[in-house]
Amino acid sequence: MSIKVYGFWRSIASFRIRVALKLKALPFEEISIDILQGKQFEPGYDAVNPEHVVPTFIHDGHSLYQSLAIMEYLDDIKPTPRLLPDDxxxxxxxxxxxxxxxxxxxxxxxxxxxxxxxxxxxxxxxxxxxxxxxxxxxxxxxxxxxxxxxxxxxxxxxxxxxxxxxxxxxxxxxxxxxxxxxxxxxxxxxxxxxxxxxxxxxxxxxxxxxxxxxxxxxx
Incomplete structure (x- = not known):
């Protein structure tokens, strides 16, 4: 399972994804996009995420955006341990x-x-x-x-x-x-x-x- 995360140390949304992946024990590579320096607006990252925000989550070539959607996706691809209750x-x-x-x-x-x-x-x-x-x-x-x-x-x-x-x-x-x-x-x-x-x-x-x-x- 190949997972990449475009994130940034100061990004709270990136923090959320980092924790979720670690709770799931899923290995990942994090690529830093310095949002304080405006790197999210450069053409290279525009091709990755046209909203120009982090994180961007890539799993086996499939891109996802927004931390809540990503965390729910993690529950779908690896149901245990659960991030969301069954009830x-x-x-x-x-x-x-x-x-x-x-x-x-x-x-x-x-x-x-x-x-x-x-x-x-x-x-x-x-x-x-x-x-x-x-x-x-x-x-x-x-x-x-x-x-x-x-x-x-x-x-x-x-x-x-x-x-x-x-x-x-x-x-x-x-x-x-x-x-x-x-x-x-x-x-x-x-x-x-x-x-x-x-x-x-x-x-x-x-x-x-x-x-x-x-x-x-x-x-």
Missing amino acids: VKERAYARSLALMTIADAHPLTVPRVRKHLAGSFGADAHAIEAWVTHWTVEGLAAYERFLERRKPAPFALGKEVGLADICIAGQVVGAQYVKVELDAYPLVKSISDRCFALPEFKSSRPFEQPDYKAAGGKH
């Missing part, structure tokens, strides 16, 4: 939790949005950081409210780590970028701590990636 209601709930960051919080903080804020509205670095912090906190708070109502343990849907936990951990990674502490979100922190105690999550951290280290550890 239809639980599966829908897991997707709901995943989409709180994938569809709501994270898209408002990505480089192309930050660039648009600066170019079209004259936002300076301080204003952009405040914007990113606001939407990061909104995502954390939403997760905390949902976890409070259900209070699962040790992971978001119970005993097994899965897709929802990957997405919550990704939201925490985003919080670390803007130095948002998790004290106000104890349930999120508890799940995050359990996730990052696992080698699949720990080794997928942005600052552990070869392209981050090759750049001299510069953010």
